Amino acid sequence: MTDKSLSGRAAIAGLGVTEFSKNSGRTELRLAMEATLSALADAGIDPSEVEGFSSYTMDKVPEYEIARLLGCKNVKFFSQIPHGGGGACAPLLHAAMAVATGVAKTVVVFRAMNERSWYRFGSGTYGFGSTPIFENVNYGWYMPYGFHTPAAWVGMFAQRYMHEYGATSEDFGRVSVAVRDFAATNPAAFFYGKPITLADHQASKWVAEPLRLLDCCQESDGAVAMVITSVERARDLKQKPVIIKAGSQGIAEGQQSMTSFYREGISDLPEMGVVANELYAQSGLGPDAFQTAVLYDHFTPFVLPQLEEFGFCKRGEAKDFIRSGEHARGGKLPINTHGGQLGEAYIHGMNGVAEAVRQVRGTAVNQVADVENVLVTAGTGVPTSGIILGVA
Amino acid sequence: MAEQEWMSEVRAKVGREYGRVYAWDEVNAPMIRQWCEVMGVDNPLYTDADYAATTEFGGIVAPPAMLQAWCLEGLHANNYAPGSTDENPYEVLKTMEAHGMPSVVAVNSDLAFERYVKLGEKLYYTTKLEAIGEEKTTALGTGFFVTLIMSFFSQKPEGDEKVGQLTFRVFKFRAANVPTAAKADDKDSAPAVHKIKRPKPGMSDDTRFYWEGANAGKLMIQRCTCCSTLRHPPAPVCIKCHSFDWDTVQASGKGSVYSFVVMHYPEVPPFDYPNPVGLIELDEGVRIIAGLVGVKRDQIKIGQRVQVEFQSFDDGELILPMFRPVAA
Incomplete structure (x- = not known):
């Protein structure tokens, strides 16, 4: 490891989450403040010490307002990550870089949204206007056909993946059943106490064939925030430090956002391959180093190529990994032990990062034994990101 | 009743x-x-x-x-x-x-x-x-x-x-599930509900030729005049040689289904459901997204041969290329 490496320089020292719901009944700013203040209290860091922020471009809560309400006087770093859930891990990467380079000693990352009660990403209605900015023109290839929901875009990749590798709707269902099993024992999950069977999955209605209702994540309100500071400082704080061992964003050849249909093949996730290579290079770790992982699960089909891109199994063999139950409770690599976005809540992946923090601390409700390293990935089908969190 | x-x-x-x-x-x-x-x-x-x-x-x-x-x-x-x-x-x-x-x-x-x-x-x-x-x-x-x-x-x-x-x-x-225009002779009806139209495609100088071609019943593909690489979606510059010079060629309209989805939910006006949408690989080598017609939702197959046809929507305000299965 060289001095320039990011690995092991910064740590997550505080975690704050609100409850997750279908209608928070309060503003996003309030959710963000509740999570942020809770994270700072968890760390034992005074709010006035915060020097940086990172969130998503899609987050409607500006960092300056959080800074104003926290009473920050010396904010030197702020960034926002585009591409929706693809930004789930990148704020941690940005925060770690700011801390490692000394630009900001303490950084808050956050995501606060009333997605369910205020917007609903899956509604199929968007305000794509007529001005020739890139996004309007780009989605012009799809909107006139009513090809306009994330589930449908993912379905296009999933259909081809099934065709090439022999994966089935039941394999997607096995992902859903396993995470709902974890959600069933997580009191913070929307589907707490409500496990499903593969038959339930197969009986659920079509949303966008080959995706059924139970292949699709929820829509949720809620917020998550974390406090990142140097590993040295984190050691003197209240909580067991959660070390950021690697972080990367990823764009690969032929990348678009949800519509990378024009690549040579569409059955893999090469941008996740970019992230995997960088994470392994930074950390010196490999697929065997993880006791659990949080793999982005807005829709079940993309969990399979993620397992392949990170080398947990060979190309096209994720279905076998899943049929053996290796991703489920008691398997070789239990994934999404909080219940995932399918079972706990859809907070754009940030609730998955929160679960990884708890697994490293040893405080998860579905705690995996002897956790040393946890992989977390961000949104699939979009320019994405990933991090490795672990014990010192 | x-x-x-x-x-x-x-x-x-x-x-x-x-x-x-x-x-x-x-x-x-x-x-x-x-x-x-x-x-x-x-x-x-x-x-x-x-x-x-x-x-x-x-x-x-x-x-x-x-x-x-x-x-x-x-x-x-x-x-x-x-x-x-x-x-x-x-x-x-x-x-x-x-x-x-x-x-x-x-x-x-x-x-x-x-x-x-x-x-x-x-x-x-x-x-x-x-x-x-x-x-x-x-x-x-x-x-x-x-x-x-x-x-x-x-x-x-x-x-x-x-x-x-x-x-x-x-x-x-x-x-009513789908708002429709009231019939003029229906005395009991409330004032006509605004008829919802298909979204119009966003257009730029890089893409206008495609939609103008569709209006003329032609499926057009962008071509680099420097290295002859075809590309879709259109872009201002060649992905291979980075030349900004391009023209267009008319596609045969023949291709095959590379992948597809059948949309069911949510039902958003004015679309009919189930709504099959294909990722079509044209014989010229590029792929495009388009609606599928003349297919049953459970009979679509990857590899199925298809042929373009142009369908008019909203009283001719929008012409879209659609693809229909043909014999191999």
Whole structure:
């Protein structure tokens, strides 16, 4: 490891989450403040010490307002990550870089949204206007056909993946059943106490064939925030430090956002391959180093190529990994032990990062034994990101 | 179509009279003055006692249109004057609601007057469930017209005297799933609902040729004039050689299904569901997204040969390439 490496320089020292719901009944700013203040209290860091922020471009809560309400006087770093859930891990990467380079000693990352009660990403209605900015023109290839929901875009990749590798709707269902099993024992999950069977999955209605209702994540309100500071400082704080061992964003050849249909093949996730290579290079770790992982699960089909891109199994063999139950409770690599976005809540992946923090601390409700390293990935089908969190 | 069984329970109530609802206050000058002020009525007959004394009425009378105001509940809901009935003339609407007709719209409110009412008169009204029409489908949805008649009386020692009545009609209905334009000859329909059109594609200088080609019934592909690489979606620069020079070529329109989805939910107007959409690999080598026609949702196969055809939407405002299966 060289001095320039990011690995092991910064740590997550505080975690704050609100409850997750279908209608928070309060503003996003309030959710963000509740999570942020809770994270700072968890760390034992005074709010006035915060020097940086990172969130998503899609987050409607500006960092300056959080800074104003926290009473920050010396904010030197702020960034926002585009591409929706693809930004789930990148704020941690940005925060770690700011801390490692000394630009900001303490950084808050956050995501606060009333997605369910205020917007609903899956509604199929968007305000794509007529001005020739890139996004309007780009989605012009799809909107006139009513090809306009994330589930449908993912379905296009999933259909081809099934065709090439022999994966089935039941394999997607096995992902859903396993995470709902974890959600069933997580009191913070929307589907707490409500496990499903593969038959339930197969009986659920079509949303966008080959995706059924139970292949699709929820829509949720809620917020998550974390406090990142140097590993040295984190050691003197209240909580067991959660070390950021690697972080990367990823764009690969032929990348678009949800519509990378024009690549040579569409059955893999090469941008996740970019992230995997960088994470392994930074950390010196490999697929065997993880006791659990949080793999982005807005829709079940993309969990399979993620397992392949990170080398947990060979190309096209994720279905076998899943049929053996290796991703489920008691398997070789239990994934999404909080219940995932399918079972706990859809907070754009940030609730998955929160679960990884708890697994490293040893405080998860579905705690995996002897956790040393946890992989977390961000949104699939979009320019994405990933991090490795672990014990010192 | 035979009427639903639960409607007989509703129809049994037609003709029923509901009890009295009393006015909180006798007809009085301050309320009349305020009503006139709010409504912008400046007729001195209602507000100027000296003037009113010189008229055939011999004093102030209430504006006839104010009739309903005397017996209203006031600021707080269901706060009716003492002695008023607690029967609800709208009970049939609740029954209809329980059977899948949650929406309501008021369609008629007709006031008729027997005479002017004077200061000091004490009013009440009774309600009759006058009629429930046959099931109707309008542009708003399917349901029933329900007519109530409220008769207003003035209390008199020699026998109460009717002073006017209000005929109030509502349409209680299940909203149509897809808003459609009302037919011009449908007299019962509400004003036409705005017809929802397909979203128009965003266009730029890099992509306009494609949509102009579609309007002319041609499927056009962008080509680099430097290295001849075809590309879609169109872009200002070649992905291979980075030349900004390009022209277009007309595609054969033949290709095969590389992947597809069949959209079911949510159902968003104006699209029909299930809605099959294909990722088509053209024989020239590029892929495009387009709707599939002439296919059953469970018979689409990857590799299926398809041929382009151009379909017109929204009275010719939008021409889209669509693909139809053809023999291999």
